[in-house]
Amino acid sequence: MPALALPSPEAAARRLAPWLLPAVILVGWQIAGSAGLVSTRLMPAPLDVAAAGWRMAETGELWTNLGVSFLRAASGFLIGGGIGFALGLANGLSRLSDRLTDTTVQMIRNIPHLSLIPLVILWFGIGEEAKLFLVALGVFFPIYANTLHGIRSVDPQLVEMGRIYGMSRPELFWRVVLPGALPSIFVGLRYALGIMWLTLIVAETISASSGLGYMAMQAREFMLVDVVVLAILIYALLGKVADLLTRRLERACLAWNPAYRSA
Amino acid sequence: MIASTLRRFEGFAPTSRANLRRDVLDREATRDITRDRTATGLGITLRGLSKSFDGGAPVIDGLDLHIPAGQFVAVVGRSGCGKSTLLRLILGLETPTAGRIAIEGGEAPRRIMFQEPRLLPWARVLDNVAVGLTRDGRKAQRRARAAEALAEVGLAEKAGQWPATLSGGQRQRVALARALVSHPGLLALDEPLGALDALTRIDMQAMIERIWRAQGFTALLVTHDVAEAVALADRILVVEAGRIALDVPVTVPRPRRRGDPDLAALEGRILDHLLDGRA
Incomplete structure (x- = not known):
């Protein structure tokens, strides 16, 4: 039967359902703009935004800024996340390391990292280091805290079982502790991705000469509202993409956990 | 499987009450009453074993015990009597405060099964x-x-x-x-069936008994359930205040029939002892 090759109508409907609301909003917004209900000087219609996107994609401006922002986000995330993960592991596994560093980390954590922007500009100017520093700092805490929490909350009964069954310390780590901490580490990863974009956009908006945030600020100077809205929509899409990738990764790594199994 | 467990054992002739009484009173319970088979089990000897936590009152208090290789021993007692601690000491999960633990019979692994499955x-x-x-x-x-x-x-x-x-x-x-x-030489069972429903429990008891008979390891079962102890064990130890208060052999031949009057009598006796301890 050829019909079997296609997804059933119900399955297609289930897949499309999450996109129904965004589509309705877009259509309503377009109609409101075209009918003159909303001033297009303050809020351009979706088609105008799409046209702006097309224009900037053609000149290459969009891709350059997107690439610059992505690179900043990724490298800041890798640095801050890497340090947070390593310190979370160290403090989860070693009492000594925990005693020496945790109090300091908790104190620094209570400083909103964006409040450091003036200081960071004084230190690094508006160069790449400033953005990397802020993103890395912002990403560090959720990864650190959730890795530490994940390792602390590994079922001690399972650890005892591993010991009794003769697992060596590295084996205990790879087979019991790390897989047990993984769900919590993923929670940290998701938080960190959100903070990563937030920090970067704020930093780029305040002090930068390239990137998505800079693009939006420049557009404001010239009253190019369509480009401002375009930048905001791109943030929404990037957030969705990051979320999608994390979900994929979670499903692959946590297939054993009924809470993460795909329906 | 339930049916086979519940099936009456046809060739079984009940021992007389008097016999049972004498056996029960026999304090020389350390004699080997396991059937002859290629024993791969480990023997266990405890001498003057004591354990207290953080300098508190001893949980195990100068305990002497010998378990011959391949024997199925059940340890019963009220909660907090130290029976689980005894098991953990023998397995090497706790270090004794005083006394000696000797495991004889080779290098076969020692395994434990807990009340929770503890699967990864x-x-x-x-x-x-x-x-x-x-x-x-x-x-x-x-x-x-x-x-x-x-x-x-x-x-x-x-x-x-x-x-x-x-x-x-x-x-x-x-x-x-x-x-x-x-293929362990010693299998310790720390209330492994405590969280299961009654029928699954009977299934598991039969399974443990069958595998024990086939493999010949020494089995050490800690349980709250006196009926379970009586059904499975060669010998029952009642632990009270960190000492062995009663050491009773179970001479009823296997396979044992559920509801056997001799087993019931023995169960009653042990329960009486446990309940008396409260008064």
């Missing part, structure tokens, strides 16, 4: 069983042995599943397979 949720059933094997040997060989142990507990077809998809009784059977896959 992120490892498939077969890999969970393979945790019980030492890491040497080829992978294919280890998997084959794990599959064999899994078949022994009747779960061969669940090898590729996640533990989360199994019922409580099935998980406990996987834990049993994991404990047995390395």
Whole structure:
């Protein structure tokens, strides 16, 4: 039967359902703009935004800024996340390391990292280091805290079982502790991705000469509202993409956990 | 399986009350009453064993005990009497405050089964069983042995599943397979059936008894359930205040019939002892 090759109508409907609301909003917004209900000087219609996107994609401006922002986000995330993960592991596994560093980390954590922007500009100017520093700092805490929490909350009964069954310390780590901490580490990863974009956009908006945030600020100077809205929509899409990738990764790594199994 | 467990044992002739009485009063319970078979079990000798936590009152208090290789010993007692601590001491999970533990009979592994299955949720059933094997040997060989142990507990077809998809009784059977896959010389059972429903429990009791008879390890069962102790064990130890208050052999031949009057009498006697201890 050829019909079997296609997804059933119900399955297609289930897949499309999450996109129904965004589509309705877009259509309503377009109609409101075209009918003159909303001033297009303050809020351009979706088609105008799409046209702006097309224009900037053609000149290459969009891709350059997107690439610059992505690179900043990724490298800041890798640095801050890497340090947070390593310190979370160290403090989860070693009492000594925990005693020496945790109090300091908790104190620094209570400083909103964006409040450091003036200081960071004084230190690094508006160069790449400033953005990397802020993103890395912002990403560090959720990864650190959730890795530490994940390792602390590994079922001690399972650890005892591993010991009794003769697992060596590295084996205990790879087979019991790390897989047990993984769900919590993923929670940290998701938080960190959100903070990563937030920090970067704020930093780029305040002090930068390239990137998505800079693009939006420049557009404001010239009253190019369509480009401002375009930048905001791109943030929404990037957030969705990051979320999608994390979900994929979670499903692959946590297939054993009924809470993460795909329906 | 339930039916076979509940089946009356046809050739069984009940021992007389007087006989039972004398046996029960026989304090020389350390004599080996296991059947002859190629014993792979470990013998256990405890001398003056004591354990207290953080300088508090002793949980185990100068305990002497000998368990011959291959014997099935049940340890019963009120909660907090120290029976689980005794088990953990013998397994080497706690260090004694005083006294000596000697395990005789070779290097066979010692395994423990807990009330919770303690399976790794992120490892498939077969890999969970393979945790019980030492890491040497080829992978294919280890998997084959794990599959064999899994078949022994009747779960061969669940090898590729996640533990989360199994019922409580099935998980406990996987834990049993994991404990047995390395052919241990001593299997300690710390209330392994406490969390199961009554029928699953009877199934598991029969399974443990069958595998014990086939493999010949020394079995040490800690339980709240006196009926379970009486049904499975060669010998019952009642622990009170960190000492052995009663050491009773169970001479009723196997397979034992559920509801056997001699077993019931013995169960009553042990229960009386436990309840008297409260007064």
